[in-house]
Amino acid sequence: MISVDEKLEKNFLDRLQLLSEQISDLIYKKEFSKIENLDRQRQIILSSFKHKLSDKSKRSLIKILKQNKKLIDIIENENLKLKGNYKKIVNIFNAYK
Numbered sequence: 001m002i003s004v005d006e007k008l009e010k011n012f013l014d015r016l017q018l019l020s021e022q023i024s025d026l027i028y029k030k031e032f033s034k035i036e037n038l039d040r041q042r043q044i045i046l047s048s049f050k051h052k053l054s055d056k057s058k059r060s061l062i063k064i065l066k067q068n069k070k071l072i073d074i075i076e077n078e079n080l081k082l083k084g085n086y087k088k089i090v091n092i093f094n095a096y097k
Contacts, residue, residue: 012045012048020071032078
């Protein structure tokens, strides 16, 4: 029989996974402005783990955190590209002044 804690833990992990997938989709669509709200929800769930996690939950959480790290790297790279493009455009406009 699954305890209430295990069910709740599974629900939290499932929600974390869903949020990570939604964030991934938004990154793919380059809709970065919508990510902050989802990330805030993700942080709330992560902070709610007060008790010791089962080994299976720990592995799931580690997998989700690794995926999130990859997503953060993608966002940072996209941000650098956008900044670079912005600087190029500013330089082009300045050249025509």
